[in-house]
Amino acid sequence: xxxxxxxxxxxxxxxxxxxxxxxxxxxxxxxxxxxxxxxxxxxxxxxxxxxxxxxxxxxxxxxxxxxxxxxxxxxxxxxxxxxxxxxxxxxxxxxxxxxxxxxxxxxxxxxxxxxxxxxxxxxxxxxxxxxxxxxxxxxxxxxxxxxxxxxxxxxxxxxxxxxxxxxxxxxxxxxxxxxxxxxxxxxxxxxxxxxxxxxxxxxxxxxxxxxxxxxxxxxxxxxxxxxxxxxxxxxxxx
Amino acid sequence: xxxxxxxxxxxxxxxxxxxxxxxxxxxxxxxxxxxxxxxxxxxxxxxxxxxxxxxxxxxxxxxxxxxxxxxxxxxxxxxxxxxxxxxxxxxxxxxxxxxxxxxxxxxxxxxxxxxxxxxxxxxxxxxxxxxxxxxxxxxxxxxxxxxxxxxxxxxxxxxxxxxxxxxxxxxxxxxxxxxxxxxxxxxxxxxxxxxxxxxxxxxxxxxxxxxxxxxxxxxxxxxxxxxxxxxxxxxxxxxxxxxxxxxxxxxxxxxxxxxxxxxxxxxxxxxxxxxxxxxxxxxxxxxxxxxxxxxxxxxxxxxxxxxxxxxxxxxxxxxxxxxxxxxxxxxxxxxxxxxxxxxxxxxxxxxxxxxxxxxxxxxxxxxxxxxxxxxxxxxxxxxxxxxxxxxxxxxxxxxxxxxxxxxxx
Numbered sequence: 128x129x130x131x132x133x134x135x136x137x138x139x140x141x142x143x144x145x146x147x148x149x150x151x152x153x154x155x156x157x158x159x160x161x162x163x164x165x166x167x168x169x170x171x172x173x174x175x176x177x178x179x180x181x182x183x184x185x186x187x188x189x190x191x192x193x194x195x196x197x198x199x200x201x202x203x204x205x206x207x208x209x210x211x212x213x214x215x216x217x218x219x220x221x222x223x224x225x226x227x228x229x230x231x232x233x234x235x236x237x238x239x240x241x242x243x244x245x246x247x248x249x250x251x252x253x254x255x256x257x258x259x260x261x262x263x264x265x266x267x268x269x270x271x272x273x274x275x276x277x278x279x280x281x282x283x284x285x286x287x288x289x290x291x292x293x294x295x296x297x298x299x300x301x302x303x304x305x306x307x308x309x310x311x312x313x314x315x316x317x318x319x320x321x322x323x324x325x326x327x328x329x330x331x332x333x334x335x336x337x338x339x340x341x342x343x344x345x346x347x348x349x350x351x352x353x354x355x356x357x358x359x360x361x362x363x364x365x
Numbered sequence: 366x367x368x369x370x371x372x373x374x375x376x377x378x379x380x381x382x383x384x385x386x387x388x389x390x391x392x393x394x395x396x397x398x399x400x401x402x403x404x405x406x407x408x409x410x411x412x413x414x415x416x417x418x419x420x421x422x423x424x425x426x427x428x429x430x431x432x433x434x435x436x437x438x439x440x441x442x443x444x445x446x447x448x449x450x451x452x453x454x455x456x457x458x459x460x461x462x463x464x465x466x467x468x469x470x471x472x473x474x475x476x477x478x479x480x481x482x483x484x485x486x487x488x489x490x491x492x493x494x495x496x497x498x499x500x501x502x503x504x505x506x507x508x509x510x511x512x513x514x515x516x517x518x519x520x521x522x523x524x525x526x527x528x529x530x531x532x533x534x535x536x537x538x539x540x541x542x543x544x545x546x547x548x549x550x551x552x553x554x555x556x557x558x559x560x561x562x563x564x565x566x567x568x569x570x571x572x573x574x575x576x577x578x579x580x581x582x583x584x585x586x587x588x589x590x591x592x593x594x595x596x597x598x599x600x601x602x603x604x605x606x607x608x609x610x611x612x613x614x615x616x617x618x619x620x621x622x623x624x625x626x627x628x629x630x631x632x633x634x635x636x637x638x639x640x641x642x643x644x645x646x647x648x649x650x651x652x653x654x655x656x657x658x659x660x661x662x663x664x665x666x667x668x669x670x671x672x673x674x675x676x677x678x679x680x681x682x683x684x685x686x687x688x689x690x691x692x693x694x695x696x697x698x699x700x701x702x703x704x705x706x707x708x709x710x711x712x713x714x715x716x717x718x719x720x721x722x723x724x725x726x727x728x729x730x731x732x733x734x735x736x737x738x739x740x741x742x743x744x745x746x747x748x749x750x751x752x753x754x755x756x757x758x759x760x761x762x763x764x765x766x767x768x769x770x771x772x773x774x
Contacts, residue, residue: 180768183687185687185767185768185771186768205691205692206691206692206693209686209689209690209691209692210689210691212686212687212688212689213688213689213690214689218687218688220771224680224683224684224687224771225684226681226684226685228377228378228381237685237688238688238689240370241685241688241689241690241691241694242689285688289689
């Protein structure tokens with residue numbers, strides 16, 4: 128097997144909340160390899176969001192080891208983490224999290240601005256990313272001029288434009304109707320089949336069934352970590 | 366990092382909150398306006414003043430009861446001074462005749478000259494003068510003649526009038542030999558003055574010159590009964606000596622003891638311009654002071670609006686951080702935004718300050734001088750303000766935790 132992209136070993140995350148210590152993650156160990164399609168599942172309060180924040184380098188574990196591409200994340204400064212997020216991780220959020228005042232194109236250019244890409248190349252790559260998600264004709268629309276599915280596709284294009292190692296999607300269909308949800312899942316399927324690594328965070332079985340590997344989290348621990356025997360490959364309306 | 370990108374973002378966020386932003390900008394504009402306005406006013410007045418000084422002639426100096434330019438509390442110093450009487454002035458003239466040409470005069474404002482159905486605006490300056498006045502003061506006779514010693518000593522009611530009176534009373538007729546009325550007294554016109562234009566917005570052609578004896582008898586009142594003495598040294602070399610001599614003569618005429626201060630002012634071109642310089646410094650310091658105070662208030666406003674903006678855009682900051690914006694980028698973005706805000710306010714202030722200066726310039730009919738040094742100073746100040754008052758909000762924005770910020774609604 129190839130070297131893992133993500134390697135975590137006995138990580139825990141605690142918060143201080145009103146004098147009480149909350150154990151969001153107790154003892155989690157797992158490896159994720161390139162071109163895996165993983166679903167992180169669990170009810171709310173299970174710690175899956177905390178795990179996702181740590182995997183996405185938005186947060187660091189209180190204890191344990193996290194290496195990303197062999198680099199020790201615990202040793203990193205805020206700016207190092209920002210760089211990892213910028214270059215290696217593409218986020219897709221439940222609420223899209225697009226900048227409301229910027230056009231679709233500008234939203235997609237943003238991560239490239241932070242990685243210092245020249246403005247011509249930026250524009251070129253952003254247009255390409257938009258075309259790849261089928262929104263080549265919506266470049267100058269602002270988020271409020273787009274449908275939910277279109278917004279999520281813009282968000283996906285923004286996540287992809289830096290050619291990250293991982294796509295990290297947090298309840299990507301949570302704010303979408305069934306039909307557009309299926310469209311988005313099809314998009315992830317395509318991305319995975321093109322060689323991307325995709326991590327889905329969800330509490331819906333239907334969504335998780337698209338992934339090839341399902342990790343269930345409960346009470347801050349890994350409850351099960353199994354290969355999905357029959358992943359969904361057909362994208363049809365029920 | 367891209368400055369242009371940040372400025373565009375700053376302008377966008379300003380446009381998103383136009384009213385709030387404009388109100389904050391206003392206080393910056395007022396501060397800069399005060400600084401630029403005072404600067405423009407000083408430059409303009411200085412230009413006008415200096416060109417008039419050159420016209421006054423180099424070897425002359427004046428002796429007056431009070432100074433021409435009074436600042437602050439100087440009136441206290443002058444309040445108890447006795448007038449320079451006609452007798453004193455005549456004696457002074459007699460004693461100084463050896464080394465200089467002396468002219469005595471007195472003047473009062475706000476007269477209306479009449480002739481039949483014609484009358485002038487009530488802006489005529491009535492000057493009572495002796496026979497040397499025209500030479501010493503560079504008053505050039507255009508037509509007719511000046512009055513002489515006999516007419517002064519015998520109090521003959523003759524008048525030499527400025528161009529405004531010629532135009533307003535005679536309507537193309539020849540004024541020489543005609544009579545005009547000034548405050549119920551008839552005067553025969555014996556000459557007209559060459560046009561002089563205006564100084565500090567006042568026409569120098571609305572003047573009527575009559576013999577000092579006539580003026581003293583009928584037209585002086587308690588404010589204007591002190592004689593002004595203008596002395597013209599015969600040569601530049603004799604000027605210093607003439608000034609010294611005249612101070613000695615004047616002190617003895619006013620019976621001053623050696624330890625007492627002069628009870629009169631001696632004004633040379635240099636002393637007048639240094640007085641003017643101190644006056645313009647006052648104006649500049651005042652403009653600068655009030656401007657800076659207003660800018661301080663504006664700075665607090667800027668900080669406030671930036672803090673509100675950071676709060677409102679918490680989510681946006683979270684998104685930016687999540688997709689890889691480093692602390693420095695967020696810091697930079699908000700500082701640039703604060704500076705852009707300040708510069709915008711500053712530019713508006715500069716624009717209106719210069720405009721006000723131009724207005725003043727046209728009011729006193731001189732060319733307004735834009736104070737480039739003050740404009741540059743204002744731009745620098747605005748940048749520093751943005752930096753000073755934008756830093757804390759920007760630091761706050763940069764220090765936000767990305768997870769908390771993303772969750773913010």
